[in-house]
Amino acid sequence: MRLASIRAGNTRRTAVVIKDGDAVAVLPTALGSVDDIVRGGPGALAAARAAISAAEVLPLSEVTLDSPLRRFNRDILCTGWNYWDHFEESKGKREGQDPAGRPEHPTFFTKGPDTVIGPVDDIAYDPRLSAKWDYEAELALVIGRDGRSIPEERALEHVFGYCVANDVSQRDLQRAHGGQWLKGKSIDQTMPLGPWITTADEVGDVADLRVRCELNGELLQDASTAQMAFTIPRIIAELSSGMTLRAGDVVLTGTPSGIGNAREPQIFLADGDVVVTRVSGLGELRNKVVRTQLV
Structure with missing residues (x-):
């Protein structure tokens, strides 16, 4: 799975890059950020996978990719x-x-x-x-x-x-x-x-x-x-x-x-x-x- 942080307009969301890398499935806000999924263990990752099938799909060209991680423990x-x-x-x-x-x-x-x-x-x-x-x-x-x-x-x-x-x-x-x-x-x-x-x-x-x-x-x-x-x-x-x-x-x-x-x-x-x-x-x-x- 390819987890991305995207910006669509003024909104930042978590998404999964799908197809041949030309589209993203936008995950529910309840799943949190990519940082949250990384820290959430196997359960958080499984929940992200399960949400893909029902997620809104957007062309990659219509969103802006942000740094996938934004909250760091340290340097x-x-x-x-x-x-x-x-x-x-x-x-x-x-x-x-x-x-x-x-x-x-x-x-x-x-x-x-x-x-x-x-x-x-x-x-x-x-x-x-x-x-x-x-x-x-x-x-x-x-x-x-x-x-x-x-x-x-x-x-x-x-x-x-x-x-x-x-x-x-x-x-x-x-x-x-x-x-x-x-x-x-x-x-x-x-x-x-x-x-x-x-x-x-x-x-x-x-x-x-x-x-x-x-x-x-x-x-x-x-x-x-x-x-x-x-x-x-x-x-x-x-x-x-x-x-x-x-x-x-x-x-x-x-x-x-x-x-x-x-x-x-x-x-x-x-x-x-x-x-x-x-x-x-x-x-x-x-x-x-x-x-x-x-x-």
Whole structure:
């Protein structure tokens, strides 16, 4: 099932994407938001499935897709350097952050929840804040069941579903504050998420998905999740070690090679650019970069 948050006129509703992705079944308001269904456990998901047959159906073209999630438990949880080709392409360009060798454990950081925007919303861009706005196509997962110290072999049982994200980053801010990443990853209105959440049972082999990013029609990132340095079960197991993951948490799983900061010459986002982010089977994000006053 593909759960979406839609806007029809001035009304926000929860819907299920149906047919070939060109229509939505609008669910009863009593079922709540996508956030409510994610947190509601198997019963809430079953109720959403049962409501589809009697739901009002609208063409997808007549509604606007919003971020599927709007209520976050905490910061977005993120994984860095999780494709070795990306790790290697950035060597010597991390300005004092280079590890001695390939990490033996996943690298984790967070970004503020106010970064999240919808799959067709504008990416806020303020060149006074940063001169190096970079794109990062990623597979995102949504936790559907609370757990702490989750065994790797049970990790996928805690995943509600998957969606697409673009971890837009400000590289100069990322380096400017003591070498930590929070500031350069947490600028408001900069992380597209969506276009909907595809429940885990419909995804198939999550280790065989294609992750792509286009900038103004040019393909700049193209990789398989099979190239991840640390698998999704490993990420969940290590992230949850001694730390409770809760239903509704969003976890980004890393970006492959092709980022703008590592290219020669470098490529950074600018006002008017169009960024398209795709993960096979999960849909696409299509966002315009628009100059916005942030400072």
